[in-house]
Amino acid sequence: MLRLSKRVEYGLLAMQDMARRPDTVVSAKDVAERYAISQSLLAKVLQQLARAGVVRSFSGVNGGYVLALDPTTVSIEQVITAIEGSSAALVDCQDTEDHDCAAHEHCTIKAPLAILQERINATFRSMSLAELASPRHYVQLEVS
Numbered sequence: 497m498l499r500l501s502k503r504v505e506y507g508l509l510a511m512q513d514m515a516r517r518p519d520t521v522v523s524a525k526d527v528a529e530r531y532a533i534s535q536s537l538l539a540k541v542l543q544q545l546a547r548a549g550v551v552r553s554f555s556g557v558n559g560g561y562v563l564a565l566d567p568t569t570v571s572i573e574q575v576i577t578a579i580e581g582s583s584a585a586l587v588d589c590q591d592t593e594d595h596d597c598a599a600h601e602h603c604t605i606k607a608p609l610a611i612l613q614e615r616i617n618a619t620f621r622s623m624s625l626a627e628l629a630s631p632r633h634y635v636q637l638e639v640s
Contacts, residue, residue, distance in 0.1 A: 512629045
């Protein structure tokens, strides 16, 4: 079934954390420890998000990351695209022209799956980071 990558999962966790603490610069180490996730992978994801302009990075001893945009204007699709390059395709032929599919010329599921893909993308577009960070959607962790 459709599954988001660890990179997207970590990016969403970090951005959710930033949305909950808008006036706090958060470090990759802090977020990684809070959620018991890989700091090195999270740091790479945060760099991608900074390059995409979704978060702002600050160097130095007190450096880290903050949201660059209002969480109500950032969609889950934007986060996925910033990390993965595009929304995850359901099947290879939707993702690239260079695929190795023996059934390509006689495929009868490509068009219906393209419709399903668009519905999934629309769902990702419709949910904002603010909604993801809403208190009604999570069990609160201690924030220090």
